Amino acid sequence: MDIPLRLFTAALPALLSGALALALTGCADGASDAESSPSPSPGDGEGNGGSEEVAAFVRPEDPYAGMDAELSERLHLPVYDYRLDEYEGYVVRRAEDTLTVECLVDLGYEAEVNSALELDPLTMRAFGPQHEYRRYGNTRADIAGEHGFSLPLDDVADPxxxxxxxxxxxxxxxxxxxxGEGLKTPSGDTVPEGGCIGQARQRIDPDGAPAHETDEEGNSPDTPGSHLLVEELLGESYIVAVEDPAVAGATAAWEACMAGAVDGFHGTPLSGEGSDPEAAVPALECRDSSGYLDAFVAAERAALEGLIAEHEEALTARRDQLRKNLETSLDVLGW
Structure with a gap:
C-alpha cells in the first residue's frame, strides 16, 4: 500500500479502524482491541528451524497520536512519498530486533528483545511522521512552550x-x-555471514545488499527501512533552498521580527541553541509571520521537482521494496 502523506493524513482515522493495519499499527503504550500475541516465530521458517520464541513487542492503539495533519500538509515535500515514515521505520527496526534476538538464541546465547523500546509519543508530536516539524526549526507552538528550543532525549536503550x-x-x-569468524558459539553453530543483524536484514529484505557489503565508494547499503537516495535528494534540496532569494529575504524579515521581540537574541531561524528558552515561542511566531517557513518549503519543492523526475525509476523501485519490507516486518511482529 502506497499512500502519499497528503491523502494519508485525511484518511487516517478510517485507516486506523479498518483492515489496513499494514501501515498504521505499531508499538506504543498499551495494546489494541485485538490484544497483541507473541510474534510467530520467524525461526520456524525455512533455514532456521525450531528457534525458541522470544517476547513480543506491543502493538499500539494509535501510533500517530499527536500528529498535526494540517501542519504536515503545509510542510509536505513530495519526496516523502517514497520513504517510510517515522512509525513505519520503527516497525521495521523492531522486526529486525526480533529476528536478531532469535538468531542469538539459536546460537545458544541468552537474549530477549527489549520490549521497553516503545515509540515515544513525543517523537510524533515534536518531529512529525517525516521529521518535518523540525526541518526548518521547531514549528510546533505547543512544543516550544513546553520545551523551549530543546527536547528531553531518552538514553538509547540496548535492543x-x-x-x-x-x-x-x-x-x-x-x-x-x-x-564472528573463529567464534565458538554455545550451540556450536556458525555465526551467519554478516552476523545476526545481517541475517535479520536479509530475512526482511531478501533482495537487499548484505549488511557487511559496501559500494565502490565505501558507503553502506540501504537497510530494510532506509531510503538513502531520498536522504541524498533532501540534502540537495535543502542546500538549494538556503541560497534561494526568497528564503534570504524571509530570513532578513525574521531577524527584524526577532530584534523587536527578544532583546539580544543571536540565533537563526533554524536554531536557537544557547538562547533563553523563553525566546522559543517568539522565534516560532517570527518564523511564521516573516514568511520564512513557506518560502523554504516552496524553494525545496521547486528543487525536488527536477530531482524526482531525474531519479523517478530508482525512487519508485526502492519505495515499492520498502512497502514489502514493511509488510514482512508486520508479519514478523505478528501485527
Missing part, C-alpha cells in the same frame, strides 16, 4: 537484553555485528 557473564555477552555482541 538486545543479553544474559550470561561478561565474556558471553561480549561474544554475543560480536555475533550480532559480524560473522
Amino acid at each position: 538486545y537484553l543479553l544474559g550470561g557473564d561478561a565474556d558471553l555477552r561480549e561474544q554475543a555482541h560480536s555475533a550480532v555485528l559480524s560473522s
Whole structure:
C-alpha cells in the first residue's frame, strides 16, 4: 500500500479502524482491541528451524497520536512519498530486533528483545511522521512552550537484553555485528555471514545488499527501512533552498521580527541553541509571520521537482521494496 502523506493524513482515522493495519499499527503504550500475541516465530521458517520464541513487542492503539495533519500538509515535500515514515521505520527496526534476538538464541546465547523500546509519543508530536516539524526549526507552538528550543532525549536503550557473564555477552555482541569468524558459539553453530543483524536484514529484505557489503565508494547499503537516495535528494534540496532569494529575504524579515521581540537574541531561524528558552515561542511566531517557513518549503519543492523526475525509476523501485519490507516486518511482529 502506497499512500502519499497528503491523502494519508485525511484518511487516517478510517485507516486506523479498518483492515489496513499494514501501515498504521505499531508499538506504543498499551495494546489494541485485538490484544497483541507473541510474534510467530520467524525461526520456524525455512533455514532456521525450531528457534525458541522470544517476547513480543506491543502493538499500539494509535501510533500517530499527536500528529498535526494540517501542519504536515503545509510542510509536505513530495519526496516523502517514497520513504517510510517515522512509525513505519520503527516497525521495521523492531522486526529486525526480533529476528536478531532469535538468531542469538539459536546460537545458544541468552537474549530477549527489549520490549521497553516503545515509540515515544513525543517523537510524533515534536518531529512529525517525516521529521518535518523540525526541518526548518521547531514549528510546533505547543512544543516550544513546553520545551523551549530543546527536547528531553531518552538514553538509547540496548535492543538486545543479553544474559550470561561478561565474556558471553561480549561474544554475543560480536555475533550480532559480524560473522564472528573463529567464534565458538554455545550451540556450536556458525555465526551467519554478516552476523545476526545481517541475517535479520536479509530475512526482511531478501533482495537487499548484505549488511557487511559496501559500494565502490565505501558507503553502506540501504537497510530494510532506509531510503538513502531520498536522504541524498533532501540534502540537495535543502542546500538549494538556503541560497534561494526568497528564503534570504524571509530570513532578513525574521531577524527584524526577532530584534523587536527578544532583546539580544543571536540565533537563526533554524536554531536557537544557547538562547533563553523563553525566546522559543517568539522565534516560532517570527518564523511564521516573516514568511520564512513557506518560502523554504516552496524553494525545496521547486528543487525536488527536477530531482524526482531525474531519479523517478530508482525512487519508485526502492519505495515499492520498502512497502514489502514493511509488510514482512508486520508479519514478523505478528501485527
